[in-house]
Amino acid sequence: AQTVTQSQPEMSVQEAETVTLSCTYDTSESNYYLFWYKQPPSRQMILVIRQEAYKQQNATENRFSVNFQKAAKSFSLKISDSQLGDTAMYFCAFRGGTSYGKLTFGQGTILTVHP
Amino acid sequence: DGGITQSPKYLFRKEGQNVTLSCEQNLNHDAMYWYRQDPGQGLRLIYYSQIVNDFQKGDIAEGYSVSREKKESFPLTVTSAQKNPTAFYLCASNSQVGSEAFFGQGTRLTVV
Numbered sequence: 001a002q003t004v005t006q007s008q009p010e011m012s013v014q015e016a017e018t019v020t021l022s023c024t025y026d027t028s029e030s031n032y033y034l035f036w037y038k039q040p041p042s043r044q045m046i047l048v049i050r051q052e053a054y055k056q057q058n059a060t061e062n063r064f065s066v067n068f069q070k071a072a073k074s075f076s077l078k079i080s081d082s083q084l085g086d087t088a089m090y091f092c093a094f095r096g097g098t099s100y101g102k103l104t105f106g107q108g109t110i111l112t113v114h115p
Numbered sequence: 116d117g118g119i120t121q122s123p124k125y126l127f128r129k130e131g132q133n134v135t136l137s138c139e140q141n142l143n144h145d146a147m148y149w150y151r152q153d154p155g156q157g158l159r160l161i162y163y164s165q166i167v168n169d170f171q172k173g174d175i176a177e178g179y180s181v182s183r184e185k186k187e188s189f190p191l192t193v194t195s196a197q198k199n200p201t202a203f204y205l206c207a208s209n210s211q212v213g214s215e216a217f218f219g220q221g222t223r224l225t226v227v
Contacts, residue, residue: 004157033214045205045218052214091157100165101146101209101216102173105157 002027004094006106013082014114020067021077021109023092031097034068034075039108040088048090051075053097082113117142121206121219127227128193128200136191136222138206144217145210147189151175152203152221161204164189193224201226 003026013019025034036048051059051068058066063083067076079086092106119140128134138147146165150158160173164183178197183189189208193200206219 006157009155035215043203043221045207047215050215095214100163101148101207101214102160102163103148103150103158103207103216105150105159107155107157 002029002094002096002104004092004104004106006092006109008109009107010110010112012112012114013079015082015084017082018078018080019082019111021079021090021092021111023075023077023106025073025075025092025094025104027073027094027096029096029098033095033097034066035093035095035103036064036066036075036077037091037093037105038086038088039091040085045091049077079111084113084115087111087113119206119208119217119219121204121222123222124220126222126224128224130226131195133192133194134224136193136204136206136224138189138191138219139187140189140206140208140217140219141187142208142210142217143186144208145186146208147183148207148216149173149179149181149189149191150205150207152205158205161191200224 032053034051038046049061063080089108093103122137148163149161162181164170180192204222207216209216
């Protein structure tokens, strides 16, 4: 079974600065997908970024980028130029290549952006 | 607009009662999922369905039941056998070929 671990229960950052959220996972599969989801106070889950394991290039989406280290099974999220609207719970999630859409989630990291 | 609709947003249940949470999607997705979220924990999979009239247990299916009579609908029943039902419940869906899951806005269930 796959496991996903987020070792930072809470993080804080000043507006306009950069913050990195950590995620490690364990799997025996070679083909899989990794995701970061954002859950703001409204509790709506919003996809931030995704990474296919077969791609060596790290995914980027505007101010969000990942550092995907397949051998180390590490998948960190970097948020640049942090904004107040980035305040949310962030979840790292894993989906196996053969497990259709089932997601395994980490415990989450609460990120607070301070003005 | 396409999306996933969960209702109600808040639900209160007396101990010993069954309650049903609604989840409807108009994204034409084949697969649908139910997750439970507790404070300090990530989302845990309750049940999922990849096709109409078929569904499988997830990691924490005990005390829950589902049905999938229509592609658009995947209701979740929280039965009296669920010992600790107070939680936030999220429904999700994705297409057969897509890798991204889309989520509803959730239902907060409280046992009173």
